[in-house]
Amino acid sequence: xxxxxxxxxxxxxxxxxxxxxxxxxxxxxxxxxxxxxxxxxxxxxxxxxxxxxxxxxxxxxxxxxxxxxxxxxxxxxxxxxxxxxxxxxxxxxxxxxxxxxxxxxxxxxxxxxxxxxxxxxxxxxxxxxxxxxxxxxxxxxxxxxxxxxxxxxxxx
Numbered sequence: 001x002x003x004x005x006x007x008x009x010x011x012x013x014x015x016x017x018x019x020x021x022x023x024x025x026x027x028x029x030x031x032x033x034x035x036x037x038x039x040x041x042x043x044x045x046x047x048x049x050x051x052x053x054x055x056x057x058x059x060x061x062x063x064x065x066x067x068x069x070x071x072x073x074x075x076x077x078x079x080x081x082x083x084x085x086x087x088x089x090x091x092x093x094x095x096x097x098x099x100x101x102x103x104x105x106x107x108x109x110x111x112x113x114x115x116x117x118x119x120x121x122x123x124x125x126x127x128x129x130x131x132x133x134x135x136x137x138x139x140x141x142x143x144x145x146x147x148x149x150x151x152x153x154x155x156x
Contacts, residue, residue, distance in 0.1 A: 017080035026070035036082035041074035047111035062109035071133030103145035127151040
């Protein structure tokens with residue numbers, strides 16, 4: 001996997017691909033990408049995020065379901081950026097998260113952590129994608145799992 005030529009995919013570009021907005025936009029930057037085959041996204045976890053008021057007030061832990069959502073969002077960015085690079089009109093479509101499998105949470109993610117979200121495409125069938133994701137903080141595996149998503153035109 002190589003660095004993206006020129007620069008990384010910034011939050012502004014990510015917001016062109018994903019419909020999510022604060023607080024549910026869970027990828028700040030994509031720093032490595034090999035087409036739609038693999039990539040690495042970054043999520044900076046901050047104490048000001050709203051879930052920490054209830055999860056858990058005296059021991060803030062980033063919710064596991066949001067870690068899996070971050071894997072799905074990085075995967076979607078790869079698919080959409082690759083389509084844009086190839087001049088494919090599917091960049092106007094939406095990627096919908098379908099399933100999560102083989103999910104394991106190894107260590108808690110807490111405020112101040114920087115999640116490095118590694119995703120690798122397992123397969124593609126038409127507009128359906130399966131990705132494996134691994135989330136690291138300071139080189140330590142925090143969570144892993146597989147997601148499936150579909151590229152869908154909501155007007156079709």
